Amino acid sequence: MxxxxxxxxxxxxxxxxxxxxxxxxxxxxxxxxxxxxxxxxxxxxxNGKEYIDFVLAWGPMLLGHSDEDVVTTICETVQSAIAFGAPTELELLMGKFLCENLENIDMVRMVNSGTEATMSAVKLARGYTNKSKIIKFAGCYHGHFDGFLIEAGSGVLTEGIPGSLGVPKESIENTLIGVYNNGEQVRELFKTYGKDIAAIIIEPVAGNMGVIKAEENFMKTLRELCDEYGALLVFDEVMSGFRVAFKGAQTLFNVKPDLVTYAKIMGGGLPCGAYGGRREVMEQLSPMGGVYQAGTMSGNPVVMAAGLATLNKLKENPDLYTHIEKMGERLEKGMLEIAKEKNIPLVVNRQGGMMTMFFTNLKEVRCYDDVKTCNVEMFKKYFLHMLENGFNIPPSQFEALFLSVKHNEEHIDKFLETFRNFN
Ligand SMILES: Cc1ncc(COP(=O)(O)O)c(C=O)c1O
Structure with a gap:
């Protein structure tokens, strides 16, 4: 068909x-x-039409589609292990890999999606602190958990609806909205609600309102406020983990999180997720502690194997990140030059292999309100032009475009040439 x-x-x-x-x-x-x-x-x-892919399954395919090593591992694993719902050595290998290779992860719990990771991390933070409220930032997306579906960026922003039907007000009354990169506003939230705040959850490099990197001072303020009021700081690295650097966005700041969430790249393209952090917090999870969270498919052997094949390859070849950075730089520089020649107002935000071209007159894009100034009609035209000419890019101004280790100069130059012909 x-x-x-x-x-x-x-x-x-x-x-x-x-x-x-x-x-x-x-x-x-x-x-x-x-x-x-x-x-x-x-x-x-x-229809048989080919595209150069800059969506990469919304991030996971950092090694490109059907990478030989990942395919071989999956094929070998399914011969004898598909699902047991019981502990396996592959889970141990993944758990050990994450704890030994990432920063600030003493223990980890595997789940099946980014949403599961973030909602479980928040539940754990609430259980640990015995407090109810959380702060999330306008424009950040942490999955479709009810408590996050307010000012949620990404698909919700693209559809132009404030949140979602079916979310009772009780589910969001404990969600406070912070302004990204505005530490003083978050301080005010703590002044008013501090004794009830269990956690701040943040995308340290946001991708779901387009790419925006958090600023160092802002992140430091979040850490200080959490310490002062006894709240936990949760980094949502579902998108940025293993992407902006092998050890994720954490390495970009001199700020330690208490909990971190992962998904996407860590499963090698299969459904996955994980959250981890400080031992004394993680030990509150059932069966050790009183915070209940479970999953029939959690730690599935095929997913663990595909994930380990991916992560080992990335760890053993740090030059892959250098390559992605080079390709990203080439694309960013080229887009800005062409936009200038063509008199198209454009801001490009990029962190490693994730970037967004914002069609805006602003000089910089630092928060959700800045993003909302974008010319969505111009973005639509640009998107249709790129797709028509064989480039798969996200169909929304409020998403990130992704690079893989398999993009080369030819792909980038073709992209730029196609953008040059856009009018
Ligand atoms: C930062 C972030 N957190 C959480 C999620 C939810 O992950 P999933 O779609 O796997 O549930 C996403 C999805 O794009 C995400 O980008």
Whole structure:
């Protein structure tokens, strides 16, 4: 079947024809390509059209699609281990890898998605501190847990709705909204609600309102406030983990989190997630402590194996990050030069292999209110032009574009040439 036929049929059986809203291209005058296969950075749709992929499954495919080592590992593992719902050595290997290679992770719990990781981390923080409120930042997305679906960025922002129906006010009344990169505003929140705040959760490099890096002083203020009031600092590294650096965004700041969440890259493209941190906090999890969190598929052997194959490859080849940085720099520099030539107002925010081109007249983009100044109509035109010419990029101004180790200069230069022809 061809793209449009599959999409029309899919709509009969799945709401909007998709299993995650952003894939539906809502707000775009076209239906999404239906992807059939991928190898390296090239993906192919059901019409046989090829695209150079800058979405990479929304981040996970840092090694490119169907990396040989990951494929081999998956094939070998499924011969004898698919799921047991019992402890396995592969879980130990993954747990040990994360604790030994990442910073500030004494213990870890495996889950199946980023949402599970963040909602469980927040529950743990509440259990540990015996407090109820959390602070999340406007424009940050931490998954579809009720308590996060307020000023949530990403798909929610693209759809132009403030949160979600079906979320009772009781579920969000303990969620306070912070302003990204504004430490004084967060200080005011603590002055008013400090004794009830269990945790701050933050994307240290935000990707879900487009890419925005937190500023060092702001992060220091968050740490100080958490220490002063007895709250935990949770870094959501679902997107930035293993991407902006092998050890994640943590390495960009001189600030220690209490808990960190991971997903995406750590599963090598299979459904995964994890949260970890300080031993005394993690020991509050059941069966050791009183915070209950469980999962039939958690620590699944195939996922652990695919994840370990990916993470080991990244650890053993630090030059892969140097390559991504070079490609990112080339793309960023090229986009800014072309935008200047063409008189297109553009701010590019990039951290390693994640970046966003903001079509705005502002000089810099530092928070959600800045993002909202973007010319969404211009973004739409740009997106359609790129897609038409064989570049798969996120269909939203409020998302990050991703690079993999398989992108090369030719891919980047073609991208730039195509942008040059945009009008
Ligand atoms: C920073 C961040 N946290 C959490 C999530 C939720 O992860 P998942 O979609 O795996 O539930 C995402 C998803 O994009 C994310 O970017």
């Amino acid at each position: 061809k793209n449009s036929k599959i999409f029309e049929e899919s709509k009969k059986y799945m709401p909007g024809g998709v299993n995650s809203p952003v894939r539906a291209y809502k707000g775009m005058p076209i239906t999404p390509p239906i992807i059939k296969s991928g190898k390296g950075v090239i993906i192919k749709d059901e």
